[in-house]
Amino acid sequence: MARQIDHLSRSDDTYLVSEDSSALDIDSKKEDYGDGEIDAPAIFLCGKCRLPFGDSLSWAGSDDEQNQILLKRVNENIVVGKEPFVYGTNEEQRCLAVNLTCRGCSVKLGHMYMSTPKSLDYKRSIFCLMVENIESYVLGSSDQQVAAVDSEERPVTLEYMDNVERQMTKIKSLAVTIGQRLLEIEVDLQGKLRTT
Template sequence: MASKVNSHKHRQTFINTTFESSIDSTAVEEKLFGHSVEEDDGPAVFICGKCKLPVGDSMSWDGSEASEEEHNQIRLKRVTDNVVVGEDTRLHEVSKKSPCLVVDLFCRGCEFLLGMVYSSTPKNLDHKRLAFCFNVANIDSYVLGSASQRLAAEGPKEQPVTLEYRGVVEQQLTEMKMLVMSMAQRLEDIDATLQD
């Protein structure tokens, strides 16, 4: 029983330290893709690939990797409460010379496997340690501000109401009023002529 308590305390300490990282994610991102995350259209929200619950966002970006030995991954410093850190540590071999100890990450809503946290790595993989590593194939993303669909305008040339536009409309209304008054005067004249 005492060993379970100690193991639980160790795991709790491990989970709390995953929110810290000393890696410069901007440099890694520029080397991998030739641009930084900040240059994109807007911040991205990462969601579970199965049930679509949000799991993190690009404001917590720590880097990404694409390699032949392993799945494409993104790393985040922080995640939402929808991500559950597994309890069992397992051996994961990125390559034959790079064994690692990892803990799986699951979606709280559907228990879908999202990725892993590397708890122990060889020196060449230290940049992955204690970060939330999501498999790109298991998550989706939405870039804020990327929506482009709009409702069709009711008129062919709808314009916003500005002071200039308002002045043009008032002038047209004044001209129409004068025309109607002129026509009314002519009708009165015609009516008077017919009655005589």
Template sequence: MATKKAQQNLPKSLDKTFDTSTDPSVIEEKLFGHDGEEDVDGDEPVVFICGKCKLPVGDSFSWDGSEDSQNQILLKKITDNVAVGKEKRMHQPDKRSPCLIVDLICQGCRSVIGMVYSSTPKHLDHKRFTFCLNVANIDSYVLGSAKQMLSAEGPDEQPVTLEYRGIVEQQLTEMKLMVVSMAQKLEEIESGL
């Protein structure tokens, strides 16, 4: 409880690289909606990553929907970074819907990030054998969302090429020879005094 209060008092980060929104509708909006910015090529793909160790666990190409009431996103496929548990256990999303599920476990940090329904009542058949990721346990990254770029130092700046490097090395060699020559002449002058 104390850690939640401490997290609430932390300043909001301006870095939106790994947005940890726990609302599946926000993720769905990022996938399919436009929030003020016009996309030139349409919707950008989203990579879903483990909330703890940041290993990729799936992407929007295998999107199968979301369950707002359960705070889940549904995927048809996941990466090899996720292990499907072996033990089935009882789960009740509501009082009239007992289900059998197996956990989805991140291979990197061994945390549970979701579930697979192996047995469901008829009204939940659409979730059977679908990878249901808990939004609270994953983060997402929208490909193409990076905006930071290095700026040029000035109009005369040129890229370092092999040709340019050769010219610089030649100039350095000439300067070294000149410094050695000047040092020898200085020694001759000092020895003559």
């Protein structure tokens, strides 16, 4: 029947499934993200409150039938349930599992199998996350935009500052000249009004 194994440990702010668990492993680590042929790392977020909880560097596989992704490691934003329940409808596929919920909004993100039949041993003690309840963001994805600096929003340089200061000095000088001229006109008008 099923074996019960608990390989879940907590290290700093990350939950980690120990290496001797029967999880799917990534065939090879992908490290070169610049040439576009290899997938860049992805960040996984809660679909409701967008709280990040893991990344693709802890990828353990996926289950297309169940519409799940499998991670070996997540951070403290995933709350591992304490109450196990029986999961599965087919008697040969029944498992003992606990819920995985988001710390931010308490939405159910998936579950973790604590005890499995032999056919599901690869999922035991792995974070099984429901794709419909999560979002992902690929680092360096093409939908990112480069900050556009048009001619009117160019960076401030010393040369630009000198030019602005010269123009401000001219404007101040012109304002003083206009002010003096208006004062002279006012004095002249007051003198003319007194004589009449």
